[in-house]
Amino acid sequence: MAKKKGNKNGNPQNVKVLPDTSKRNINSQNLKPNKETNNTNIKKSILNTPFHLIILLFLYTTQRHKFDEELLLYLLIPLQIIYTIFQFSSNFSNSNNSKKISKRTINLTLILVVPITMVFAAIPIGLLVILFGGPILENYKKTILLSLNLSNLLLPIIYLSFNKQISIDIGKQYAVSIFLGCWLSSIVIPLDWDRPWQMYPVPLMVGGYLGSILSYVLTDFF
Amino acid sequence: MDEKQLRQQEMLLQNGLNPNFDGNDSNFTDSPRNIADNLYKQRNRKFKKLHILYVFFIFSIAILQFISIAFFSRGFLLTRNVLDNISTDNNPNSILNDKPQFDKTVILIVDALRFNFVIPVDVDSMDYNPNYHNNIDVLYDTFKNSQDSSSVLLKFIADPPTTTMQRLKGLTTGTLPTFIDAGSNFDGSVILEDNLIKQLYLNKFWNDIYFVGDDTWDALFKPYLNQQFSRPFDSLNVWDLDTVDNGVISYFHEYLIDQSSKDQMTYKTLIGHMLGVDHVGHKYGPNHFTMKEKQLQINQFLKEIINSIDDNTLLVVMGDHGMDHTGNHGGDSVDELESTLFMYAKKKNSFTLDKDYETSYNISNFGESYKQVNQIDLVPTLSLLLDLQIPFNSLGWPIDEIAQNSQQLEMFQNITVQQLHTFKETSNLLTSDDERNLLLDELFEKNLYHDYQIQLLEVCKDLWARFDYISIAIGITFLFISLVYLIILTQLIPSIVINKLVTEFVPLIICLIFILNLIFFGTFYVFPTSASQHHPLRFLNGHFIWTSLFSTAIGIILGIMIPLLDHYSIKWLICRFFEFFGDYWTRVAGIFVILHSLLFASNSFTIWEDKIVGFFLTSFGCLTLYEFVFVPKRQSTVALLSGLYVENKKKVITNTDELDDVAAELNKKMEDPYPDSLPLSKESRILGSYHSILLIILTRLVSTITICREEQGDFCKPTFTIDNNYSPYIMGLLFIMIFLIPSLVKGYFRLSSSYQGAAPFWINGFLRCFLLMNFIYWFITSLEITVPSWSVNLFKGMDIKTMNFTLSRTLAGFSLVAANIGWLMGPLCIELGLSNNSENVNVKQASVLGYKNIYGSQFFLLVINVFMSIVVFNKPLAQLSIFAMLLQLLTILEIIDLFRLKQNIIGPVALGLLCYQQYFTTGHQATIPSIQWDMGFILSPSITFPLTHIGLFLNTFGPHIIVSLSVALLTFWRQPPSILNPQTLLARIVSSCGGLAIYNTVLCLSSFIFVTHFRRHLMVWKIFCPRYLFASASLLITQFIVVFVTIAFASGRLIRQINELFWRQ
Structure with a gap:
């Protein structure tokens, strides 16, 4: 289905996403074509920067030796919803729709339904974490919290694609960059530095957050 | 009849004309049948010659790598200079002449x-x-x-x-x-x-x-x-x-x-x-x-x-x-x-215990702080x-307890220190102006005897870890050169050119080896003094073996370099190298190889290599899954293009090779080589996604089997234990596998409709019987191990343990000898099938079933043979892991085939990752204690030369053997006959094998460099050195199997056989 949409919307180069390991690839190859052939108008606004995610990440890492995924999740969901309503959604509009979506029209029922879908989205994410070598039974609570956190990072994108403001292919870029963040951050897990932040879910949380912050910010510039 | 005439005739044949009636010249009296025969013979000769050249060529690179490993090991593995002096009674320091204390x-x-x-x-x-x-x-x-x-x-x-x-x-x-x-x-x-x-x-x-x-x-x-x-x-x-x-x-x-x-x-x-x-x-x-x-x-x-x-x-x-x-x-x-050390004498007061009894001999907490002495004491x-x-x-140093009083203790220490001092003075360990020597002398003069001993021990430990840097440098340089050659000759230069170049390489290499051997022997062996004292190669002086190894290596290097630089400029090669990485999948492969080789830069990564390799393989699975699901249109992904590029180029380059081209052209019309070229059809996308998911899941499942390294500590729970290995669950799973594995392999054969001919016989017959017998063998072994004093007397004087040896020998004999002889007979997996013509109901249409995968299916039967012989020598959990490996292998082959990446280096790299993952999941680690010595005793109860060694070899390097054999499958799998001529096919196999060799060489080179870099690291003997030994062994074994089994034996035979069938028409 994703493929069809991508094709309909025009230039196939647009959907070129490299699940590659280097960050340079993301900006040089994925997102540059976006600039040239815009099928989705993204207002380049510095306000698109997810400040709340930066703050959450800061909160998560500076709490003394207590990396509380649960607390972060409770804070993340409302903040993401607010971010979607007030900032992110307004800066996206679909050029294919000749009828312009007015700036502040928010599909309220949808935005309430989306967090529930995120629970389902968390299942494949959790599975992926386990398939990549995450613990299966021990620490399962952490795995659940991690996957819920990661899935909620995608909340604005999922909302927009359900609301047909953007195509799923754009959303894929965000998912891939979160994935890459986690993939790269897992480098620190085997190191024998004996730091508390090397314990299992922490690097993945930080990597995922960094990945999503980067992807939201980079959309501004490319 | 010369070649030109033959070619003319061939052309005429292609046009449907009979050469006998063509032209005025009536010299052409041969029937078309004869012409085809001659053509075939000529082609066969050509192929045989090229085959031998290729084997020799790859073998010479393998030799170069062997020599580099030999030189590196010579420099790195330490040797101690042993003094033959013997302490005697004549020693003037001797004070001991009275009657001993004990009888x-x-x-x-x-x-x-x-x-x-x-x-x-x-x-x-x-x-x-x-x-x-x-x-x-x-x-x-x-x-x-x-x-x-x-x-x-x-x-x-x-x-x-x-x-x-x-x-x-x-x-x-x-x-x-x-x-x-x-x-x-x-x-x-x-x-x-x-x-x-x-x-x-x-x-x-x-x-x-x-x-x-x-x-x-x-x-x-x-x-x-x-x-x-x-x-x-x-x-x-x-x-x-x-x-x-x-x-x-x-x-x-x-x-x-x-x-x-x-x-x-x-x-x-x-x-x-x-x-x-x-x-x-x-x-x-x-x-x-x-x-x-x-x-x-x-x-x-x-x-x-x-x-x-x-x-x-x-x-x-x-x-x-x-x-x-x-x-x-x-x-x-x-x-x-x-x-433990325990000394006892009935005589009273033979020993003096420490005054502070409670602290010295404290047994609490498993004797953690109990008084300890060194073994050399x-x-x-x-x-x-x-x-x-x-x-x-x-x-x-004598332990304190043996002296009965303080005078005696002092005397003992004096005697010991005299001996130590004599040793130090005689051995010339240290030059007289060395700082440590001065320190030792000072301690000796101050009568700080125990400190003197401790210091001397430290000095010895340090000195006997002195490396020969020239040998190390030679080893690293040779290996690097072999890596560069492998990359250039198997990846950068089109295989069609290599076909021509090989004829130049081989004679030159042989000549140069002889000439250089003469020169170097003259310099270093016959007239050793001619090399000056400060000559960097002076260590070769008078060493027969090292001189000959060194000159052979130089001969190989020059023998390849001269023709290569004759045809290509360095600049072009460098440009081609970067162009090579323009392709997406090549880049992915490069990243995997580089990341894997960089693991040796840190002890923690080396320790966790088992998990990390699994992580890489999962990543590969995810990348392919992404590709199948979303199909990003990536021009460079299409290896097909590069394939066509080569094909086009071939036409330009090889005008002389018209014979092949014409025939290939003819066959192309018969059979579209790429019936469903990219973009992938919906069915193949679904199939491909299924393969990727299966690969990921299997990889995760087998990664749960591990024998933990000691350094992994609490983070790893060993599952490859005796209890698990012989538990009823695992035995049950093994039993299920008797039915499951043949069916699954059958499924993969059916995908390419090549479950014909010999395949049912092999898979349903041989494999299933073998697995059943294997299960019986291991079931008996497990009873023997888990149930105390379990034994059944079957016949007079023959208990079940004896019978078990008979069973294991039958299994090994069948899989190592009988099955391979069977394969030599050439079991084809094709059958003539009749089907109704869609247009005319009365006319039956004949078609060759299994035609598309004729190479792959037959070659896979050989892989099954090897797989069987490896299974016997593995413990039950490792067997499960190898069963999974067979499926992982098949999924990778299918994925590579769906993407048309047969010639891309990602194929060999994925197989290489699979091989390393399976090495770890079959209960091994890159450490010496993890060698499963007990597997040497499956065939014989005592050490017997070939039997014990075969067992240990197949157990330790099983995955390496399977992968180095099946790397040829990347080319063979789903390769219909008559599309590529035999030479091209062989060249492509060499290219895939080269890919695997590159992967292993990069790992070996990286382990060389890092083990040298960390030579003073605390963990060098524990982590880095065993890893380097393992990398060297992997490289040598892979190369050995690739050269002799994959290229020389199996591929040559298979291509000739299929050739005979489909070219001799």
């Missing part, structure tokens, strides 16, 4: 007697285990109850490496065996260096030495032992738990225990070496009921000895090393190093107790 000595070595086996352990403790704790209590009880100081019990710290041979050398010479000695464990040779046994032998009083037990002693000390009465037993048969021990016990009964009343014993020294505990550890691990039985037996035996010795006898009981939680040893973990200690000369090379 007789009895020395009993209990192999792998870990310290916490012999001390009382708190039963409430977390780590208390009734199987191996508190069973041997006699030593500690004797020690504790002997208020008259007649015994002493100490913790005995071995020096790594903790292999029995190294320990025996250390125990008797008092010095530090270097790593290179570890390799000679199977090949013991007499110790010429001065040692304790030699001193006993030289001493008139002690010289009658009786020995019983481990035959390593016989190998090491043969001239000194009383040959008439000594009774050595075979030591390396680790599955035999009782023979040695019972032999030792009955021998001791005969000569000591039962005879104690009569005073007719002739011996002065009685040495026993028991292996039971060690063998139980190797076979079952410490946590097994057999260990308890063994320990109780030893306890009883020790009691008898203690009761039976007379007043003037010294009893020494010790272990040579400990064992880790898996029961193995060889490394340097605390459990492996901590052993035994040599001076025993020498002084028995009034012997201290062996010349000894570095130890």
Whole structure:
């Protein structure tokens, strides 16, 4: 289905996403074509920067030796919803729709339904974490919290694609960059530095957050 | 008939004309049949020649790599300069001439007697285990109850490496065996260096030495032992738990225990070496009921000895090393190093214990803070107790407890320090102006004797770790050059050009090897003085082997370099190299290879390599899944384009090769080579996603099987244990696999409709029967291991264990010999199928079923043979892992085929990742103790030359063998005949094999560089050095299998056979 949409919307180069390991690839190859052939108008606004995610990440890492995924999740969901309503959604509009979506029209029922879908989205994410070598039974609570956190990072994108403001292919870029963040951050897990932040879910949380912050910010510039 | 005429005729044939009626020249009298025959013969000759050239060419690169590894190892693996001096009575320092304190000595070595086996352990403790704790209590009880100081019990710290041979050398010479000695464990040779046994032998009083037990002693000390009465037993048969021990016990009964009343014993020294505990550890691990039985037996035996010795006898009981939680040893973990030393004499006040009894001999917490002595300290200690000369090379220090008073202690220390000083002065270890030498002299003058010994020991440890940097540099350079050649010749230059170049390489290499050998021999061997003192290659002087290896390597390097630079400029090659990485999948492969090689830059990554390799393989699976699901239109992804590019280019380049082209053209019309070229059809996308998901899931599942490295600590829970391996669940799974594996393989054959001809016979017949018999064998073995004293007598005198050997030999004989002979017969997986013509119902259409995968299906039967032979030599859990490997292999082949990436380097790299992952999940680690020695005894109960070695080889390098064989499948799988001519096909196989070789070479090169970089690292002998040894072995074995089995034997044969069928029309 994703493929069809991508094709309909025009230039196939647009959907070129490299699940590659280097960050340079993301900006040089994925997102540059976006600039040239815009099928989705993204207002380049510095306000698109997810400040709340930066703050959450800061909160998560500076709490003394207590990396509380649960607390972060409770804070993340409302903040993401607010971010979607007030900032992110307004800066996206679909050029294919000749009828312009007015700036502040928010599909309220949808935005309430989306967090529930995120629970389902968390299942494949959790599975992926386990398939990549995450613990299966021990620490399962952490795995659940991690996957819920990661899935909620995608909340604005999922909302927009359900609301047909953007195509799923754009959303894929965000998912891939979160994935890459986690993939790269897992480098620190085997190191024998004996730091508390090397314990299992922490690097993945930080990597995922960094990945999503980067992807939201980079959309501004490319 | 010359080639030109033939070609003309061929052209005419293509046009449907009969050459006999064409033209005015009536010379053409051959029938078309004959022409085709001639054509075929010519083609066959051409192919045979090229095949031989290719084999030689790849082999010469393999030789170059072998030489580079040899040079590196020469420089890196340390050797110690052994002094042959012997301490004698003439030594002016000798003070020992009075009568010795004791009349007789009895020395009993209990192999792998870990310290916490012999001390009382708190039963409430977390780590208390009734199987191996508190069973041997006699030593500690004797020690504790002997208020008259007649015994002493100490913790005995071995020096790594903790292999029995190294320990025996250390125990008797008092010095530090270097790593290179570890390799000679199977090949013991007499110790010429001065040692304790030699001193006993030289001493008139002690010289009658009786020995019983481990035959390593016989190998090491043969001239000194009383040959008439000594009774050595075979030591390396680790599955035999009782023979040695019972032999030792009955021998001791005969000569000591039962005879104690009569005073007719002739011996002065009685040495026993028991292996039971060690063998139980190797076979079952410490946590097994057999260990308890063994320990109780030893306890009883020790009691008898203690009761039976007379007043003037010294009893020494010790272990040579400990064992880790898996029961193995060889490394340097605390459990492996901590052993036991117990000395006992009936005479009162033989020893002086520490004043501070409670702190020195504190048994709490598994004896953590118990007083410990070094193993090398035994040599001076025993020498002084028995009034012997201290062996010349000894570095130890007498233990305090043996002196009866402080004067005697001082005397002992004086004697020892004299010996140490003589050793230092004679050995010229240090130059006189060396800082450390000055320090030692200062300590000596200040009479700080113990500090002097400690310092000297440190100096020796340091000096015997001195590397030969020139050899190391040569090794690294040669390996790097071989890597560059592999990349250029198998990846950068189109294979069609290589076909031509090979004819230039091979004669030149042979010539140059001869010429250079002559030159270098002249310089270094015949006239060794001609090389000056400061010449960098002066170490070759007078060394036959090294000179010839060096000149051969240079010959190979030049032999390839000259034609290469003749045809290509360096600039072009560099540009081509970067162009090569323009392709997406090549870049992915490059990233995997580089990341894997960088793992050796850190000890933590090297430790966790097992998990990381699995992570990479999962990543590969995810990338392909992404590709199948979303199909990003990536122009460079389409390897098809590069394939077409080569095909087009071939036309331009090889005008001379018209024959092949014309024929290929003809066949292309018959069969579209790429019926569903990219973009992928919906069905193939679904299929591909299924393969990717299966690959990911299987990878995750097998990664749960692990034998943890000791360094992984609490983060890893070993699952490859005795309990799990022989548990009913695993046996049940093995039983299910009898039905599941053939069906799954059948499924993959059906995908390409090649489950025809020989395939059902092989897969449903051979494989299934084999798996059934294999299951029976392992089921019996598991009963033998899990049920105590289980044995069934089948016939008279033939119990089930004997039958099991028959079974295992049948299995091995079938899979190693019979099945491969069967394959040589050429089992084709095709069949003629008749189907109704869609247009005309009355006309039946004939088609060859399995035509598309004719190469792959037949080659895979050989892979199944090898797979079967490897399965027998693996423990049940490892077997499950190898079953999964077969499926992973098939999924990778299918994925690569769907993407048309047959010539991309990602294929060999993915297979390489699979190979390394499977190495770890079959219960191995890149450490020496993780070698599964017990698998050597599947075919024979004792060490027999080929049988034991085959078992160990197939067990350790099974995944490497499977992968280096199946790398040819990347080309063969779903390769219809008659599309590529045989030469091109062969060139493509060489290219895939080159990809695998590149991967292994990069790993080996990286391990070379990092092990050299970390040569002073704390963990070098524990982590980096074993990894480098493993990388070298992997590279050599992969190259060996690739050259001789994959390219020379299997591919050549297969291509010729199919050729005969489809070209000889």
